[in-house]
Amino acid sequence: MFGPCRGVARDLDTPLIVGRAAEGGLQLLDEKVSREHCIIEPAGPTGHVLRDLGSRNGTWLNGQLLVETTRLRPGDHLSLGESVLVYEPPFDALRARDGESTLVLTRSPPAPSWNNLSPSPDVLARAGELAVRAALAPSPEAAAHLVLESLHSALQPSALTVLRLGLQGSLRALVARPLGAHLTLSRELVTAALRLGRVLTMPEIQALPEPDKQMTRVRKGQAHVLCAPLYAGGAPAGAICVLRESPFHDEEMALAGALAGAAGPSLCPAVEPSSPDRRRYTPPVAESPSMREALRLASAAAQAQTAVLITGERGTGKEEIARATHCLGVRAPGPFIALHCGALRPEHAEAELFGHEKGALPGEGARPGAFEQADGGTLFLDQVGHLPAPLQVKLLRTLQDRMVHRVGGRVGVPVDVRVVAATHRPLIEAVRAGTFREDLYWRLNGMRIHLPPLRDRPEDVLPLAERFLSRLRPQMGCHIQGFTDEAQATLRAHPWPGNARQLANAIEQALLLMPSGEHIGPGDLPAEVRASKPSP
DSSP: OBSTTTTOOOOOSSOEEEETTOTTSEEOOOTTSOTTOEEEEEETTTEEEEEEOSOSSOOEETTEEOOSOEEOOTTOEEEETTEEEESSOSEEEEEOTTSSOEEEEEOOOOOOBOOOOOOOHHHHHHHHHHHHHHHTSSSHHHHHHHHHHHHHHHHOOSEEEEEEEOGGGOEEEEEEESTTOEEEEEHHHHHHHHHHTSOEEEEEEEEEEEEOSSOEEEEEEEEEEEEEEEEETTEEEEEEEEEESSOOOHHHHHHHHHHHHHHHHHHSOOOOSSOHHHHHOOOOOOOSHHHHHHHHHHHHHHTSOSOEEEEOSTTSOHHHHHHHHHHTSTTTTSOEEEEEGGGOOTTTHHHHHHOBOTTSSTTOOOBOOHHHHTTTSEEEEETGGGOOHHHHHHHHHHHHHOEEOOBTOSSOEEOOOEEEEEESSOHHHHHHHTSSOHHHHHHHOSEEEEOOOGGGOGGGHHHHHHHHHHHHHHHHTOOOOEEOHHHHHHHHHOOOTTHHHHHHHHHHHHHHHOOSOSEEOGGGSOHHHHTSOOOO
């Protein structure tokens, strides 16, 4: 709820160590927290107990120093240094993209009020001016800052935030003002504002941090929240929420509604019904039973958010299956980013994955890494078994916390990314050898899809050859129509130790070396392919 890991949620299926050095647990980078401060352990089929591990400043439960192992109850507050953790909270905690601000979404039913006052001509003119400025902004974040600046000068609030609707109705905090703001509001208030298309307001108890030398307490205060819905392409897209101590007047609500309506398309740009990745998507060749099963699993995985691990020899089509998992699901409108872990230079690998701030690398400005580039979509990590041990730790932490920590960065940035990993190595053997983390292996292995080698699925050879030919023909400016019967038999007879990648290379070589003709014959194929004699 508060502290370095605010907005982070953890399942408690296994014991969770909390501390400054708890890399495999919940790591709190706070000098007031001991290296291993406390532990939360399962107790029975549904409950958990809290135990202090001899910490220097103690573990505080609901404002009282913990002196013995205690069973936790839903809603209990655990205080450690700057952090306040909540067990089975009756709310959700979000961290804004700025990494500093926190939004607490309660589940309390709203009792809002609204007004029917139309905006004045002056307000409409102001909204039109803002719409132009927001449309010219370089990013939704920049447009959001323009909107919050206008609302701040007009309403004099204590805090503001822009929320965007994410996958399956989730809410994400785009920006907040001031930096480091803490806001509490009802999730149902946002839902009601979007459903009714009205600006709503209601009082809401605020949870505010009060740190001292040992711990952080939670202070409650009264405030009023205004929620103005955002629409993009005619569909609900998010909300602007404003917080202050005094109630909002009708004229102020009309102003907020006009500004939100004007800036909505810039704050929440409508996603194309068919993203570039989806338009380019061609289903993998799947004539063999094994590839049809792999595609079936990919289609099933596409409907969930769990991580996927794709195994198989080099060149079997792992990226094609990863792209299918992306394009067949709810993340298809988002980006698909592929990163080859085995090709990363060791000195730049961390920055490529997680990004870096200005000055973190010599002569380099700030740059988002693969995780931030894939926000809202899918990150494909090919050859994940090549990741060095330090990056395995950071990758595990990112997957657990859904936060990215840039190289040279001070705070985490929330990301919404689905990871699909692939490897040609038997990772479980690397786990036994101690070169790959077991906890990371199980985190990546949410669903496993295995691709057999091409020699074990001969039904796919000719359809793959035809697809490669159709792709290469326009690139090379030739008019080859297909393969002779003898060439087809030769292709089927070859074992293809390099799998589909070798097959594509063989077709390309044939096109380069063919003097003329309409069909590729066996003599046009590479020597090692011609050496495979078809069965009589």
